[in-house]
Amino acid sequence: MLRPNIGDIRVALYELSSICRVMAFIFLIPILFSFFYAGEINLVYLGGQVIVFVLPALVMYLLYLVCSRLGSSEEVRRKHIIMSVALAWLIIPFVGSIPYIMSGTLTPMDAFFESMSGWTTTGMSMMINPESVRGDIVFLRSLSQWVGGIGVVALALVIFMREGTVSLDYYSHEVGRQKLRPRMRDTIMETWKIYSMYTFACIVLLIILGIPVFDSINVAFATLSTGGFTPHAESIGYYDNLLIELVLIFFMIVGATSFLIHLKVFEGKYEMLLDNIEFKYMLYILLLSFVFVSLFMFLGAGYKSVGDLFDIARSVLFHCVAAITCTGFGLSDLGVWTQIPQSALMVLMYVGGVYGSTAGGIKLLRFIVVLKVLKHTFDKMTLPRSAVLRIGLNDQFLEYEELIHIMGLCAAYVIVALVGALVITSTGFEELHALFLSLSAMGNVGLIDVSSNVWFSMSPICKMVLILLMWVGRLEIFPILILLSSFMRWKKKKD
Numbered sequence: 348m349l350r351p352n353i354g355d356i357r358v359a360l361y362e363l364s365s366i367c368r369v370m371a372f373i374f375l376i377p378i379l380f381s382f383f384y385a386g387e388i389n390l391v392y393l394g395g396q397v398i399v400f401v402l403p404a405l406v407m408y409l410l411y412l413v414c415s416r417l418g419s420s421e422e423v424r425r426k427h428i429i430m431s432v433a434l435a436w437l438i439i440p441f442v443g444s445i446p447y448i449m450s451g452t453l454t455p456m457d458a459f460f461e462s463m464s465g466w467t468t469t470g471m472s473m474m475i476n477p478e479s480v481r482g483d484i485v486f487l488r489s490l491s492q493w494v495g496g497i498g499v500v501a502l503a504l505v506i507f508m509r510e511g512t513v514s515l516d517y518y519s520h521e522v523g524r525q526k527l528r529p530r531m532r533d534t535i536m537e538t539w540k541i542y543s544m545y546t547f548a549c550i551v552l553l554i555i556l557g558i559p560v561f562d563s564i565n566v567a568f569a570t571l572s573t574g575g576f577t578p579h580a581e582s583i584g585y586y587d588n589l590l591i592e593l594v595l596i597f598f599m600i601v602g603a604t605s606f607l608i609h610l611k612v613f614e615g616k617y618e619m620l621l622d623n624i625e626f627k628y629m630l631y632i633l634l635l636s637f638v639f640v641s642l643f644m645f646l647g648a649g650y651k652s653v654g655d656l657f658d659i660a661r662s663v664l665f666h667c668v669a670a671i672t673c674t675g676f677g678l679s680d681l682g683v684w685t686q687i688p689q690s691a692l693m694v695l696m697y698v699g700g701v702y703g704s705t706a707g708g709i710k711l712l713r714f715i716v717v718l719k720v721l722k723h724t725f726d727k728m729t730l731p732r733s734a735v736l737r738i739g740l741n742d743q744f745l746e747y748e749e750l751i752h753i754m755g756l757c758a759a760y761v762i763v764a765l766v767g768a769l770v771i772t773s774t775g776f777e778e779l780h781a782l783f784l785s786l787s788a789m790g791n792v793g794l795i796d797v798s799s800n801v802w803f804s805m806s807p808i809c810k811m812v813l814i815l816l817m818w819v820g821r822l823e824i825f826p827i828l829i830l831l832s833s834f835m836r837w838k839k840k841k842d
Contacts, residue, residue, distance in 0.1 A: 357417050359430035364414035366435045371407040373494055374400050374443070380483035396483065399449040403442045410438070429826040436821055440466045443491060450484050456807055463814045465491030467821040468499065468705060470575025470675025470793025471813065475803055477578050482561060488576045489568040496572025496705035497542050499821070500606050501535050538606045541613060546571045549598045556591050570595055573602040573705045575675020575793035582677040589661065595676065596668045603629070603672035603700030624740065625701040625711040629671060636667045636695060640688045647685065663688075666794070670695035673707040675793020682796050686779060689796055693783055696790040697760070707791030707820055709760055713753050715740070720750060759824050764789050767816045774809040776801075788813040789820035 381396040440463040447458035457473035464471045465488050477485055546567050553563035562578050569576045579585035583595060601609075604626055611619040620626055641663045645656050662678050669676045670692045681689065699708010719738045737744045764785045771781035776797070783796045795802055819827055 355427060355430065358427045359434065360414045361417045362427055362431040363434055363438075364411045364417075366431065366439075367407045367411035367414060370439055370442075371404045371411060373490070374404040374407060374446075376490060377446075377483040377487045380486045383482070396481075399446040400483070400487070402449065403445040406442050406445070407439075410442075433822050433826045436466065436818060440818075443487075446484060446487055450481060452480055452484055456810055460810050460814055461488065462491065463817050464793070465574070465576065466495040466498075467791050467817045468492045468495045468572045468574040468673075468707070469788060469791045469817045469821075470569070471788065471795065471817075472576060472793075473803070473810075474580075475799075476580055478580070485565060485578050486561075489565040489574075492572040492574030492576055493546070493568035496574060496602065497539060499705050499707075500538055500542070500703060534607075534610070537610055541606060541609050542571060545598065545601055545609075549594070552594050553591065556588065556594065558586065558591065566595070567598070569676075570598045570674065571602045571705065573599060573672050573674040573700065573707075573791075575669070577676070580799075582675075583665070584678040592661070592665050592678070596665060599668050599672040599674045599676070600629070602674070603704045603706035605701045605703035607703045608701075623701075624715060628711050628715055629701060632695070632698065633667055633671060636671075636691050637664050640667065640691050643687055644684070647687075666692060667695060670792060670794060671698060671706075671708075672700050673790050673792045675787075677794065680798070681794060682798050684796065689779065689783060692794065692796075693786050696786045696792045696794070697764075699790055707789075709757050712740075713757060716745065716750065716753050717757055720754065756824060760789070760820075763816070763819060763824065767812050770812045771809050774806045776809070784813065785816060788816035791817060791820050 378397050378400050381400070441459065443462035443466060444453075444455065444458035447453040447461055448455055452458070453461055453473055460471070460473050463469070470492070472488075474480060474488075549567035549570055550563045553566060554560060558566065565576070565578050566583075568574070575582075577583060577585070583592060604620070605623070608619055608623050608626065637660070641656070641660045644659050644663065665676070665678050666681065668674075673696065681692070684692075697708060698714045699710055700706020702710050702712045716738070719740075723738050738750065739745055764782070767785035767789065768778070768782040771784055772778055776784070780797050783794075786792070787794050
């Protein structure tokens, strides 16, 4: 049981300092595009462009200087890393909203929403017309998702794959424990390289298919991070190109696949991909969802021609992949879909991608365990009392405490999503739309099923709820509770 105290906050803030130092540099990267879009060399104009990125970089560097002076002799433990990451995913979006505000792109509330959506790789946007926004600001959105995406992978490797968990036990069996620990830093660096290579490959393919270079960079960043931001209000529907959609489907699945498996693929062990239980389940669920929703929409709408079936299948396949990989790309208005297809997308958003990937949701490994628990419960009801049944993956039995943790997390996920939906409903949204938005935000998906007019007229309360859901979903609930517990102890001691 993790019981943080005052000293833990100090250690967590010290650990946060290294993140702040890296972020100070990252906020300066969009300046390259400021020079490009400045046109003629006008120092006054260019200075105004650049300052919107220099200021958040300075803020992050000052935070680094302050936090780095909070050194402690206490040993750094997992709870400290959890607390520092929870704080980082709150502080970085807050500071990251400065460029949107200073450039006049968004109001403070919308800027914080956009920034949180970016860094958590959600993809929900408050930009009505991205085409009219400065290129360096648009690039910042995409960069935030790309950095946030690899940050999620690092988070999974360092925090959630702790000793005794189903994730570490399973992937230790798949990859080899010596590949995970104690060389975790090397594993993360190798993951960075593979992530960058996939991104570059995606950029090149999109350029070959006719997408402008700037668009290709932004879309590729959002694809591998399973984020969903694009430079156009119509999302991927703007390009209306089947080949582009197929390329993005491939790379969305790549982003939603464990990078521990990618490590083995790059070593030439391609069979590891098809042997991975999460990857196989993702393909099975995708196929089942695609066939079911396509036939339901085709037969239910009374379409007759083969062309109609093709158009439906094209849209359904793309959106099903976008939902389970937690990528907020869209081809068309999901608001015109009926309740059953929308409900299917909600299930996919809840399940999410593979452990150790950039995707959100509860993760397929946990979903598989839940299915095994349900089967175990049914078997216990039908078999003799003397029968001994245990739940396992890859011939490895799962401990009772880990099963309780997984079931508790999945239940807590549903409860938080339902509470979020209730609050959203109170602001004027219909129940199904509210639940869809709640699951989309908490799963860091980004899909929306309401019209643009309804979306952009959303109340501040609804925006804050979605912001909180993005944050909670990215950190998978329990780190938030650890952080809150820590501050409650500090407050009690202070009083």
